[in-house]
Amino acid sequence: MTDGPASPLPYRLVATDLDGTLLRSDETVSERTRSALKLATEAGAAHIVVTGRAVPWTRHILQELDYQGLAVCAQGAQVYHAGEHRLLTSVTLDRRLAGLAIAKIEAETGPLHLAAGRDGLDGEVLVTPGYRIQEGPLPAVPAHDRDELLAEPLNKLYLQHPELDDDALAEAARAAAGDMVGVTMAGAGIVELLPLGLSKATGLSLAARRLGMKPADTIAFGDMPNDIPMFGWAAHGVAMANAHPELLAVADEVTGSNEDDGIATVLERLFG
DSSP: OOOSSOOSSSOSEEEEOTBTTTBOTTSOOOHHHHHHHHHHHHTTOEEEEEOSSOHHHHHHHHHHTTOOSEEEEGGGTEEEETTTTEEEEEOOOOHHHHHHHHHHHHHHHOOOEEEEEESSTTOOEEEOTTOOOOOOSSOOEEOSSHHHHTSSOEEEEEEEOSSSOHHHHHHHHHHHHTTTEEEEEEETTEEEEEETTOOHHHHHHHHHHHTTOOGGGEEEEEOSGGGHHHHHHSSEEEEOTTOOHHHHTTOSEEOOOGGGTHHHHHHHHHHO
């Protein structure tokens, strides 16, 4: 027996990262890319945002796009229903393990600068002195000490080092504490500690299941090492021209950069 006729669509689910992928450097989405996404959705495909940003740092972008569907946020920790403004799933980092992991990493690297993303629809980002916060829609909240970072449930910790670059810091963190927490790099100056085993792939699989989709239905777009698990889950992974070398090495295809409508180039070919 067969499962019925194959879908006439090349892919039924289009999964896009935000920063460096769907968004240009000014945090806007070009008209061409908007039109290409509309082309795919009008053909019957679903579009799902899969981002390292937590919900509070993603919501304004989704609103600007008039996005009403599911979004995978916080590296897979949160599945968010934008239309209903509610969290469907939320995974938090074990704070005791996080504290131990930091201690083990610092034993190898020396002192780190830290920040923490608190859980929830309105979770704040707390930063310790020395941490270079990325510009965004929400102000960072100064933390007076590390105990304050771990005082409430959180979805991730952010690490920075005064001398090591991002690749070296991520490698050192994995070597020291990779058996306790997940370690990923999501962008310039953004090395993160996550619940062990959590990734964009786990969040995307949960969201896809709710939509009745499978890996074979999915094409994914990304630009950073935190997109590697998503590429491993999806049938087809497309790296932007501006992508990190680690993602380029595992991509099925490379398209134009986020500034040059790389997503649109692929979607127009597939759905045009």
